Amino acid sequence: MTDVSDDTSTTCGCCGLARPTADVARLSSHPEIAVCGSCVHGMAGRLANRPSITPIFPVHDMAAAHDFWTRAGLRVDEYSPEYAFVMFGDSELAHLDLRAGLDPATNAAACYVHIPDPHEWHRRWKSQGLPVSDIVVEPWGMIEFSVKDPSGNLIRMGRND
Numbered sequence: 001m002t003d004v005s006d007d008t009s010t011t012c013g014c015c016g017l018a019r020p021t022a023d024v025a026r027l028s029s030h031p032e033i034a035v036c037g038s039c040v041h042g043m044a045g046r047l048a049n050r051p052s053i054t055p056i057f058p059v060h061d062m063a064a065a066h067d068f069w070t071r072a073g074l075r076v077d078e079y080s081p082e083y084a085f086v087m088f089g090d091s092e093l094a095h096l097d098l099r100a101g102l103d104p105a106t107n108a109a110a111c112y113v114h115i116p117d118p119h120e121w122h123r124r125w126k127s128q129g130l131p132v133s134d135i136v137v138e139p140w141g142m143i144e145f146s147v148k149d150p151s152g153n154l155i156r157m158g159r160n161d
Protein backbone atom coordinates (compact mmCIF):
# COMPACT_ATOMS: atom_id res chain seq x y z
CA MET A 1 0.00 0.00 0.00
CA THR A 2 1.13 3.55 -0.64
CA ASP A 3 1.66 5.62 2.48
CA VAL A 4 0.32 9.10 1.83
CA SER A 5 0.83 10.38 5.39
CA ASP A 6 1.15 14.17 5.61
CA ASP A 7 -0.30 16.86 7.87
CA THR A 8 -3.91 16.24 6.85
CA SER A 9 -4.05 12.64 5.64
CA THR A 10 -2.69 9.36 6.98
CA THR A 11 -2.91 5.89 5.45
CA CYS A 12 -4.65 3.40 7.72
CA GLY A 13 -2.52 0.29 8.26
CA CYS A 14 -5.69 -1.82 8.49
CA CYS A 15 -8.08 -0.80 5.68
CA GLY A 16 -5.42 0.95 3.59
CA LEU A 17 -7.52 4.07 3.03
CA ALA A 18 -6.22 7.64 3.35
CA ARG A 19 -7.93 9.02 6.45
CA PRO A 20 -7.92 12.48 8.09
CA THR A 21 -4.88 12.53 10.40
CA ALA A 22 -7.13 13.62 13.28
CA ASP A 23 -9.03 10.33 12.92
CA VAL A 24 -6.14 7.85 13.23
CA ALA A 25 -4.33 6.40 16.24
CA ARG A 26 -0.79 5.02 16.20
CA LEU A 27 0.08 1.72 17.90
CA SER A 28 2.05 2.26 21.14
CA SER A 29 4.49 -0.55 20.34
CA HIS A 30 4.75 0.28 16.61
CA PRO A 31 4.12 4.02 16.16
CA GLU A 32 4.85 3.69 12.44
CA ILE A 33 1.53 1.86 12.15
CA ALA A 34 -1.57 4.06 12.13
CA VAL A 35 -5.12 2.70 12.35
CA CYS A 36 -8.22 4.75 11.53
CA GLY A 37 -11.15 5.31 13.90
CA SER A 38 -13.44 3.18 11.77
CA CYS A 39 -11.08 0.18 11.95
CA VAL A 40 -10.44 0.68 15.69
CA HIS A 41 -14.20 0.79 16.23
CA GLY A 42 -14.62 -2.40 14.20
CA MET A 43 -11.88 -4.17 16.16
CA ALA A 44 -13.36 -3.07 19.49
CA GLY A 45 -16.67 -4.54 18.42
CA ARG A 46 -14.98 -7.89 17.81
CA LEU A 47 -13.64 -8.09 21.38
CA ALA A 48 -15.91 -10.62 23.04
CA ASN A 49 -17.99 -9.38 25.95
CA ARG A 50 -16.48 -5.89 25.91
CA PRO A 51 -19.17 -3.43 26.97
CA SER A 52 -19.53 -0.17 25.12
CA ILE A 53 -21.11 2.57 27.22
CA THR A 54 -22.87 5.72 26.02
CA PRO A 55 -24.43 8.19 28.47
CA ILE A 56 -28.01 9.35 27.85
CA PHE A 57 -28.26 13.02 28.82
CA PRO A 58 -31.67 14.43 29.72
CA VAL A 59 -32.18 17.79 27.97
CA HIS A 60 -34.88 20.40 28.56
CA ASP A 61 -34.29 22.24 25.28
CA MET A 62 -33.19 20.21 22.23
CA ALA A 63 -32.30 23.31 20.17
CA ALA A 64 -30.00 24.60 22.93
CA ALA A 65 -28.39 21.14 23.24
CA HIS A 66 -27.89 20.97 19.48
CA ASP A 67 -26.23 24.41 19.51
CA PHE A 68 -23.98 23.48 22.45
CA TRP A 69 -22.67 20.25 20.92
CA THR A 70 -22.25 21.80 17.49
CA ARG A 71 -20.17 24.60 18.99
CA ALA A 72 -18.20 21.87 20.79
CA GLY A 73 -17.20 20.63 17.33
CA LEU A 74 -19.29 17.46 17.39
CA ARG A 75 -22.08 16.39 15.09
CA VAL A 76 -25.65 15.99 16.29
CA ASP A 77 -27.71 13.39 14.41
CA GLU A 78 -31.42 13.84 15.07
CA TYR A 79 -33.35 10.61 15.49
CA SER A 80 -36.63 12.36 16.31
CA PRO A 81 -37.61 15.77 17.75
CA GLU A 82 -37.18 14.19 21.21
CA TYR A 83 -34.01 12.14 20.70
CA ALA A 84 -30.60 12.69 19.13
CA PHE A 85 -27.08 11.28 18.98
CA VAL A 86 -23.90 13.30 19.64
CA MET A 87 -21.29 11.86 17.29
CA PHE A 88 -17.48 12.05 17.33
CA GLY A 89 -16.59 10.83 13.84
CA ASP A 90 -18.42 7.53 13.54
CA SER A 91 -18.67 6.83 17.27
CA GLU A 92 -21.29 7.98 19.74
CA LEU A 93 -20.29 10.33 22.56
CA ALA A 94 -23.77 10.66 24.07
CA HIS A 95 -27.48 10.44 23.46
CA LEU A 96 -29.81 13.40 24.09
CA ASP A 97 -33.26 12.64 25.49
CA LEU A 98 -35.81 15.47 25.68
CA ARG A 99 -37.34 15.80 29.16
CA ALA A 100 -39.68 18.78 29.16
CA GLY A 101 -39.89 19.05 32.96
CA LEU A 102 -36.14 18.93 33.55
CA ASP A 103 -34.74 21.72 35.76
CA PRO A 104 -31.09 22.38 34.74
CA ALA A 105 -30.37 23.69 38.28
CA THR A 106 -31.17 20.31 39.87
CA ASN A 107 -30.01 18.00 37.07
CA ALA A 108 -27.35 15.73 38.60
CA ALA A 109 -26.46 13.76 35.44
CA ALA A 110 -22.77 13.59 34.64
CA CYS A 111 -20.21 11.63 32.68
CA TYR A 112 -16.46 11.37 32.40
CA VAL A 113 -14.89 11.50 28.94
CA HIS A 114 -11.33 10.15 28.65
CA ILE A 115 -9.36 12.06 26.04
CA PRO A 116 -5.67 12.04 25.13
CA ASP A 117 -5.38 15.82 24.71
CA PRO A 118 -7.37 17.77 27.35
CA HIS A 119 -5.48 21.02 26.64
CA GLU A 120 -6.51 20.95 22.99
CA TRP A 121 -10.18 20.25 23.78
CA HIS A 122 -10.14 22.96 26.46
CA ARG A 123 -8.62 25.53 24.10
CA ARG A 124 -11.14 24.74 21.34
CA TRP A 125 -14.20 24.80 23.61
CA LYS A 126 -13.11 27.98 25.38
CA SER A 127 -12.61 29.70 22.01
CA GLN A 128 -16.18 28.68 21.12
CA GLY A 129 -17.51 30.35 24.26
CA LEU A 130 -18.45 27.15 26.10
CA PRO A 131 -18.50 27.61 29.91
CA VAL A 132 -15.43 25.47 30.62
CA SER A 133 -13.67 25.41 34.00
CA ASP A 134 -9.95 26.01 34.20
CA ILE A 135 -7.73 23.01 33.49
CA VAL A 136 -6.48 21.44 36.71
CA VAL A 137 -3.87 18.80 37.49
CA GLU A 138 -5.44 16.69 40.23
CA PRO A 139 -3.33 15.24 43.09
CA TRP A 140 -4.08 11.75 41.72
CA GLY A 141 -2.57 12.65 38.35
CA MET A 142 -5.57 13.51 36.16
CA ILE A 143 -5.35 16.55 33.89
CA GLU A 144 -8.95 17.65 33.51
CA PHE A 145 -11.59 20.30 33.13
CA SER A 146 -15.36 20.32 33.18
CA VAL A 147 -18.29 22.01 31.48
CA LYS A 148 -22.05 22.00 31.99
CA ASP A 149 -24.37 21.93 29.00
CA PRO A 150 -27.50 24.17 28.91
CA SER A 151 -29.51 21.38 30.59
CA GLY A 152 -27.10 21.13 33.54
CA ASN A 153 -25.39 17.89 32.48
CA LEU A 154 -21.85 17.87 33.89
CA ILE A 155 -19.21 16.71 31.42
CA ARG A 156 -15.76 16.11 32.88
CA MET A 157 -12.95 15.78 30.33
CA GLY A 158 -9.55 14.42 31.22
CA ARG A 159 -6.53 12.21 30.88
CA ASN A 160 -4.51 10.06 33.30
CA ASP A 161 -0.84 10.94 33.14
Ligand SMILES: [Zn+2]
Binding pocket: 012, 013, 014, 015, 016, 017, 035, 036, 037, 038, 039
Ligand atom coordinates in the same frame (compact mmCIF):
# COMPACT_ATOMS: atom_id res chain seq x y z
ZN1 LIG B 1 -8.91 1.84 8.54
